[in-house]
Amino acid sequence: MSMDAENTKPVTRIQREKHELILEAALDVFSQYGFRGSTIDQIADAAGMSKPNLLYYFKSKEDIHAPLLARILDTWLEPLRALDQNGDPLPELQSYIRRKLEMSRDFPRESRLFANEMLRGAPGFSDVLHTDLKDLVDEKARVIEKWMAQGRIARCDARHLIFSIWATTQHYADFDIQVRAVLGKERGGETRFEDAARFLDQLFLHGLTPKK
Structure with a gap:
């Protein structure tokens, strides 16, 4: 359980900043080494903190991992939530594909x-x-x-269309x-995302255009 869940006292600005510092460092570590390959010592080093100081805010590796997963899932699902049933279908799907690609560009660690x-069986996401x-x-x-x-x-x-867009x-x-x-x-520079967007437009939108 994290510090936020344990304490009933108001969380101070410094505590919030430390909390975010640890989560940011943990994101780097977990995204490189996976959950099993990551350690509290690695996260503490990445955060520029001592291990005892980190453990004041989070009691275990699991307590750091859980809020990161919750944030990521919420962020990851936002573009799908935004798919508007009242919109024009092809532009709506194009926008969804573009937003998902932008997230891959902007949030690769997540x-x-x-x-x-997912590869380890999603124990933190199962429910x-x-x-x-x-x-x-x-x-x-x-x-x-x-x-x-x-x-x-x-x-x-x-559903397989959605899976294909994810993939x-x-x-x-x-x-x-x-x-x-x-x-x-x-x-292989930043233009790779623009090239990918054009290709995915062609792949999906051409395939989804009704045949006359």
């Missing part, structure tokens, strides 16, 4: 931490995956299916080293 959690995440995907799948029934986009499996956009964060190595110096 993406890798999320992927690592949420079967409730909040599933409920949201089901809700947005119904929106996509409604668009299909109206003839506004081509028919496909809505193709998050690839650019989770496998960034591979992407940059294969693209080389000329194409």
